[in-house]
Every structure is written in structure tokens, then in C-alpha cells.
Amino acid sequence: MRPFTYTGTKTKDEALQAYSKNSHYLGGGTNLVDLMKEDVEKPNQLIDINNLDFAEISKNDDGGYKLGAMLSNSETANHPDIRKNYPLLSMAMLSAATAQIRNMATNGGNLLQRTRCPYFFETSMPCNKREPGSGCGAKDGMNALHAIFGYSDSCIAVNPSDMNVALAAIGAEVEVQKTDLSSRMIPFSDFHRLPGDQPEKDTNLEPGELIMAIHLSKPVFADHYYYLKIRERSSYAFALISVAAGMELKSGVISNIGLAMGGVAHKPWKLTKAEEFLKGKKPDKSNFEKSAELAMQDAKPFEDNKYKVEMGKKAIVRALTQAYERKA
Structure with a gap:
């Protein structure tokens, strides 16, 4: 060091x-x-x-909640209000890492979690994310764990966070403060970025900006939700593919839906086409399968990660089925 x-x-x-x-x-x-x-x-x-005082969970005037950036993942996931009102987020966070790490890791730090691409960690190998201009070793190397959406010639790494996938499905805003002491709110969909020609930048934070809190809108998906995490071993491993699914039902059809995937892109991957298809549809296997086909139709896998396309389809169907049946 x-x-x-x-x-x-x-x-x-x-x-x-x-x-x-x-x-x-x-x-x-x-x-x-x-x-x-x-x-x-x-x-x-x-x-x-x-020592900063960003370690509380409080209710906002609009009925949503504010999660302090310095609150630990364990404190957040196990908080009674989060377990009751945002169980999808709690479930995703509790699937991550080990209890010891969740006790130390902060919400702000989880937002900034960096890729686990082996070429990023191995300093003797080329990696544009670690050393811009050096090349991407994974593109023509071992890429079984890498992106199938949104990558560029510069980088095919994936975001490793479970919390981020759930936040993408739920919708959130990130409150940050600048070095000039002014503050701004960043919609969660704009917080992380695709690699483009600047893969060294994981987020749209400006230099020196300090994350203060994550803001959640009014509670959603408190009854029908599921976080599916597929990994090489049953615990203490990052996702090959994950799916955060939440839905609200009215008169037997889906009135609101939140779907996002992890392990497939440089940022949490929002399944917008699948969401649009499912709104107003019955929550049945046929519609879930059609939505999965739509979600994966733009995937562009490499030789070693072709399995992620079929695995992704099955994971989406399973997550939606589990979400629907949870309290059906």
C-alpha cells in the first residue's frame, strides 16, 4: 500500500x-x-x-424516506420502516456479502462500489477503467462474468452492487453536496453511467461531491416483490445475474411494475421494455415469458457469457413469479 x-x-x-x-x-x-x-x-x-451526521433514516414530507449515506447496510436493511415499506430493497441488501461486511459497509459506499472485473484488480493486465488508454483485457480474454448490455469498446465490466439493482427497480434520488457547499439531487437512473470512452468514471458525481443521502419516494411493492440472485456459490459471492422485481396489482392486473437486472451492465440495468409491456397485463407465466424476451432482445453477449441471455430470461420469469406469488 x-x-x-x-x-x-x-x-x-x-x-x-x-x-x-x-x-x-x-x-x-x-x-x-x-x-x-x-x-x-x-x-x-x-x-x-x-463522524458526519448522515446516519439516520427519516420520513420525508411526501411520504417517502431518506436514508443517510453513512448508515450501514445492515442498519438500513434491518430497519423496521425499510423492511415494512421497501422489502425489495431490504431483501437485496441482505443478499450481499457477509454480515460482517454489511455491518461496516455504508449506503454511500455501496453506491460507489467498483467492479470486480479481474482485469481491473490485476495491475499487470490492461484495463481502461484502471489505466485509461491501456486497453480492455476482458474483451478478447476471459469475459464469462461481463456485460451483455451497454458496454463499449473501452470497457465491458459490470456493476457488482445488489443494493443498486433494487434502487433501480424502486426509483430513488441521491442527495449530494458540492465543495462550494451547494447541494443537488441526482435521479438514480442518472447516478451511474455507461462506460463510453471514459470507463474510469463509474458515476456522474463531480470531483469532491459528497453523498449525503438516498431519497426514496412513497412506499412501493410492499406486497409483491422478490430479489433473485444467481451466483456460482450460494453465499458470499457476487451475482452472475440478479433481478429485482416489484409489482402492484389492481383488479387482477399489474398496475405498477419495477424491474432491474444486475450483473449485465456497467450500471444497474432497468428493464424498461418489459415494464411497459407488463403494465395492464395479467400476472401470468405467458406474460412474464413475453416480457423476458423483450428484456433480453438487445443483449449482445461475448463468447464466454452467452449463457447470460438464456439465464437472464429464466431469471426474469422466476423473479416475477416469486414476486406475484409472495402474497397472492
Whole structure:
């Protein structure tokens, strides 16, 4: 690990003012510290934000909820209001990592979780995300775990977060504060980005912006929901493919639907075509299968990850079926 300066802060203003080029904010550190050990991340300063007061869950005036960025994943997933009103989010978060990591990992840090592409972690291999201009080793290498949607010639890595997939299905906004102390809200669909020709940028955050909270709209999918995570082993592994599915029913048809996939793109992949098809339809196997075909029709797999297309279809059908039957 390379030398760095450690800066402790007690307020968000102190943290923002301490930021300089090549600084990193330090929360739980469950991802950042690992990357520093592997010489992938090379910050010259860590700004400790663990003392900031972004560690509460509160109800907004519009009936939604505000999740503090410094709240741990465990505290968030197990909070009574989240389990009751956003069980899809709770289910996804509890499927991630280990209990010990969930106890340390923060909500803000989870939003920023970096890819687990082996070429990104192995500094002797080319990786445009780690070293822009060096090439993408995965494109013509081992790509069984890589993207089938939204990739570019520069990068075919995937976002590894379970929480992000559920947030994409539910819909959310991310509240951030800039170094000039002004703040802004970023729709969740715009928070993460596709690689394009700048794969080193995972999000649309500006330099130094500090995540304060995740805002959820009024509770949705509290009755019919399911988070399906398919992985190489039953625990402590990242998803090959995951599906977050939530639906609301009225008069026997789907009145509202939220669908997103993980393990298939550089960002959580919203299944817009499938959602549009299912609205107003009966929640039956035939419609679920048709929606899965629509969801996967634009997939462009590589030789090693062709399995993700058929697996994706079956995963969507299974997640929708489990969501419907949960309280049907």
C-alpha cells in the first residue's frame, strides 16, 4: 500500500474543504481499502467521514424516506420502516456479502462500489477503467462474468452492487453536496453511467461531491416483490445475474411494475421494455415469458457469457413469479 495522508473531520463542511485532487472520502472502507492494498486505487489523502451526521433514516414530507449515506447496510436493511415499506430493497441488501461486511459497509459506499472485473484488480493486465488508454483485457480474454448490455469498446465490466439493482427497480434520488457547499439531487437512473470512452468514471458525481443521502419516494411493492440472485456459490459471492422485481396489482392486473437486472451492465440495468409491456397485463407465466424476451432482445453477449441471455430470461420469469406469488 502506498503512503497517504489521513484527515479526520467532524462536519461535512470540514470534509468538503479538506478535499483536493486525488483525495478519497473514507466511510466503511470495505471496497476502497481492498483496492488500495491491490494498488488499484492510489489516493494521496483519505478524508474520514465517519463522524458526519448522515446516519439516520427519516420520513420525508411526501411520504417517502431518506436514508443517510453513512448508515450501514445492515442498519438500513434491518430497519423496521425499510423492511415494512421497501422489502425489495431490504431483501437485496441482505443478499450481499457477509454480515460482517454489511455491518461496516455504508449506503454511500455501496453506491460507489467498483467492479470486480479481474482485469481491473490485476495491475499487470490492461484495463481502461484502471489505466485509461491501456486497453480492455476482458474483451478478447476471459469475459464469462461481463456485460451483455451497454458496454463499449473501452470497457465491458459490470456493476457488482445488489443494493443498486433494487434502487433501480424502486426509483430513488441521491442527495449530494458540492465543495462550494451547494447541494443537488441526482435521479438514480442518472447516478451511474455507461462506460463510453471514459470507463474510469463509474458515476456522474463531480470531483469532491459528497453523498449525503438516498431519497426514496412513497412506499412501493410492499406486497409483491422478490430479489433473485444467481451466483456460482450460494453465499458470499457476487451475482452472475440478479433481478429485482416489484409489482402492484389492481383488479387482477399489474398496475405498477419495477424491474432491474444486475450483473449485465456497467450500471444497474432497468428493464424498461418489459415494464411497459407488463403494465395492464395479467400476472401470468405467458406474460412474464413475453416480457423476458423483450428484456433480453438487445443483449449482445461475448463468447464466454452467452449463457447470460438464456439465464437472464429464466431469471426474469422466476423473479416475477416469486414476486406475484409472495402474497397472492
